[in-house]
Amino acid sequence: MIDEKIHVYLMPGMAANPSIFKNISLPSDKFVVHLLEWFVPKKGSSIQEYALEMCKKIEHRQPVLIGVSFGGILVQEMAKQMPVKKVIVISSVKHKSELPKRMIFAKYTKIHKLLPTGLVNNVELLAKYAFGETVTKRLELYEEFLSVRDKYYIDWSIDQIVNWGHTEPIPNLVHIHGEKDPVFPMSHIKECIPVKNGTHTMIIHRAKWFNEQLPAIILE
Numbered sequence: 001m002i003d004e005k006i007h008v009y010l011m012p013g014m015a016a017n018p019s020i021f022k023n024i025s026l027p028s029d030k031f032v033v034h035l036l037e038w039f040v041p042k043k044g045s046s047i048q049e050y051a052l053e054m055c056k057k058i059e060h061r062q063p064v065l066i067g068v069s070f071g072g073i074l075v076q077e078m079a080k081q082m083p084v085k086k087v088i089v090i091s092s093v094k095h096k097s098e099l100p101k102r103m104i105f106a107k108y109t110k111i112h113k114l115l116p117t118g119l120v121n122n123v124e125l126l127a128k129y130a131f132g133e134t135v136t137k138r139l140e141l142y143e144e145f146l147s148v149r150d151k152y153y154i155d156w157s158i159d160q161i162v163n164w165g166h167t168e169p170i171p172n173l174v175h176i177h178g179e180k181d182p183v184f185p186m187s188h189i190k191e192c193i194p195v196k197n198g199t200h201t202m203i204i205h206r207a208k209w210f211n212e213q214l215p216a217i218i219l220e
Contacts, residue, residue, distance in 0.1 A: 008026060064218055065086075066089075177189050
């Protein structure tokens, strides 16, 4: 029997685990959802090499890849190495020109290498890196979501983001972006589906919007 359902793979953002998708629900008669997780990269590996390793976890042909934030960058790199039906990036960027000026500055000054990433077990600090938010409440929530706390992984992730050299959007790409995203400001983003009042963590806090809109976005 031919599997006519669409296989959708979800990739969380930097330092986050798949629980950020726990309130995302796609109709089970049309979609099968699979969750991807970060692993610590091999020393010295590029994002392209990392993407190739992540592609080995894809078990279905022509999947839909959905990535949040740094996960959005990763799924674009994965789509360069395997055939996909569609790529959807959320709270992310499509090419290096959409990176904010502070990240361009970091690329040339290497200032990002001075960040105190050794304090990754400090959840408030990790949330600032990963979500662009100062966390004063709901700490337990962030404890749950931000579980990838390896210092090498965090350093590697930040370095890959600020040095991402991608210049041309890949085919079959849809970009969903919050109008109030503090990590990747909307003013730098070209051609996207805007989410009114959406922030960098809208995949968590605006799950209702995604549940209503994603099925049609995937199928169109």
